[in-house]
Amino acid sequence: MTIDIESKILDDLMQKIIAKKFKVGEKLPSENELSDQYRVPRTTVRRTLAKLEERGFIYSQRGIGRYVKNESFQVELNLNGRTSFTDKIKQSGHQLITKNLGCERMEFDEHIYNRLVANSEDSVYKISRLRFIQEEPIAIHTSYVNQRVCPDIQQDGSTIQSMFSYYRQLGYTNLINRNSLLSVTFPTLSEQQLLSCNSMEPLIMIESNCLDASSDKILEHTKVLYRSNKFKYNISRDS
Incomplete structure (x- = not known):
């Protein structure tokens, strides 16, 4: 009652x-x-x-x-298409700041390795970035990259701001996202601290693979955590 x-x-x-x-x-x-x-x-x-x-x-x-409280700003984000998150935010007129949280070799994880079609002997590196708009943390991007695909990722990973830009520098110009999965989750303690949110604030999680469309080569598996109250999600296809 x-x-x-x-x-x-x-x-x-x-x-x-x-x-x-x-x-x-x-x-x-x-x-x-x-x-x-x-x-x-x-x-x-x-x-x-x-x-x-x-x-x-x-x-x-x-x-x-x-x-x-002040009304929370919301950014329209298209979840489809071939445009990087960095480019999408810039096109929306918002100033994006990215903080690279580091690059580290990860322990074997069957789910990640399967998404990358990696062998258990492969070295897979985890590169994380924290995204800010209007000085507020709004998303955590985590990329999992097989060193067999990107040989210099161990050295380069901690300086990368945009993975799409990095792949273009390597000669991959026709990039697409495939096998995208969307779910809702709640932040861990470390994610709460990074995103300045409380434990009950739902996060939108999107997992996908980034591929070079010309060769169908998987370049990375990506996990993105978005603060749900900071975005409006456009699920229509790009024209």
């Missing part, structure tokens, strides 16, 4: 914020005021407000109160 009441209060407050009955930066009524308004115990209000904060609608200032 308590859970049902909390859900109704949460829904009511969310609708008021969405309808701008509470404006950005406006201080919400106190726990006592909301308790009287909804005729529920203060503890019920506190749990409801905690959920509202987890969902990113409000923020707290200790000892002062809770306030409506």
Whole structure:
């Protein structure tokens, strides 16, 4: 019964914020005021407000109160096509900053090796990049590359900003993504720290293979974690 009441209060407050009955930066009524308004115990209000904060609608200032957060910017992202993430963001007019998180040889992982059609004796390197827009972390890109395909990846990996650009430098100009899988997940502790998000913020995960269309050679397997509230996802085909 308590859970049902909390859900109704949460829904009511969310609708008021969405309808701008509470404006950005406006201080919400106190726990006592909301308790009287909804005729529920203060503890019920506190749990409801905690959920509202987890969902990113409000923020707290200790000892002062809770306030409506600024509206989150959203970037339209086409999930199909032959254009790199870097180029897509630049075309959208947003300034993208990429931080290379390093390159390391990974231990054998059957799933990754199978996607790369790699042998167990092959050396596969993991290259991770953290993406920022408007100085906010919005995505983690992780590329898995077989050294047999890219012999210098161990030396080059820690400096790469865009994998598509790197492959073009190697002479691969007809790049495509294939076998893409989309799912929803929740961040690990390290991902929370990198993306500045809480444990309950859902992430969109896309796994795919990048190939050279001319030779059908698999260049990498990619896993991307997107903050779900920072993007609008265009799933139509490129013209």
